[in-house]
Amino acid sequence: MAIMIKTAQEIEKMRISGKALRQVHNAIAPHVVPGASTMDLEEIAVKRIAELGAIAAFKGYHGYPSALCTSVNNEVVHGMPNAKRILAEGDILSIDCGVIIDGYYSDAAVTYPIGKVSAETTKLLEVTKASLEKAIEQCQVGGRLGDISAAVQELCEAEGFGVVREFVGHGIGRAMHEDPQVPNFGAAGKGPG
Structure with a gap:
């Protein structure tokens, strides 16, 4: 195992990337509601990532086609956004996203209840x-x-x-x-x- 120890400057660049990723999650959160499709959320994320001047870390990673992983209910990870995947009252949704800024990655998932669970x-x-x-x-x-x-x-x-x-x-x-x-x-x- 080769753990790479980061310098103070590298940690600061990672912090900047992480703050941008938080802004992406903040842009998505109000739209995680019954009736939304996971593709609706993908489109919001892609737009916000572009506005931030960031790169979607997941898109193209080992051929993955999306900026988000959207995993509904029992799906553990790596669910793909889909216009036909409509969120329903009582679901839970894990949204995993990553961005790259100035060569440094950030990656975080947030799980949301959909309406009343x-x-x-x-x-x-x-x-x-x-x-x-x-x-x-x-x-x-x-x-x-x-x-x-x-x-x-x-x-x-x-x-x-x-x-x-x-x-x-x-x-x-x-x-x-x-x-x-x-x-x-x-x-x-x-x-x-």
């Missing part, structure tokens, strides 16, 4: 958000990568949910996917520090 879905959204917050708490000097993974797994499983094992989080910077891989499961105190 069930109590079980609300709990799922609350637990996954809490697991992210718990993982972020583990990102500290002297910590280990496994501390992050274990925090996610322990919280989700304690609340009666499982974790995805087929896909992982990842580092980012001058490439979309950099080391380290960050699984949603693992043992605290293990892995790189």
Whole structure:
């Protein structure tokens, strides 16, 4: 595993890219409503990315045709926007997007409830958000990568949910996917520090 340590200047460029990505998500959010198609959201994203002078990081990546990944309900990741995929009351939608500014990538997914969702879905959204917050708490000097993974797994499983094992989080910077891989499961105190 070759983890690339970033300089202060590189971190600042990543921050700029991340702030632009936040603006893309902010532009999409008001339109994530029942009756919208996932292609409607793609078009909003493409327009906002262009306005920001950014590049859509996903479009063309290994042949992927879109700026967004739009995964509805049980789809884990990598759902493609489609004009026929209409959001319905009670759905949940994960919107994953990435942008490149000045050669630096940002990549983030946000999951939205569509209208009123069930109590079980609300709990799922609350637990996954809490697991992210718990993982972020583990990102500290002297910590280990496994501390992050274990925090996610322990919280989700304690609340009666499982974790995805087929896909992982990842580092980012001058490439979309950099080391380290960050699984949603693992043992605290293990892995790189």
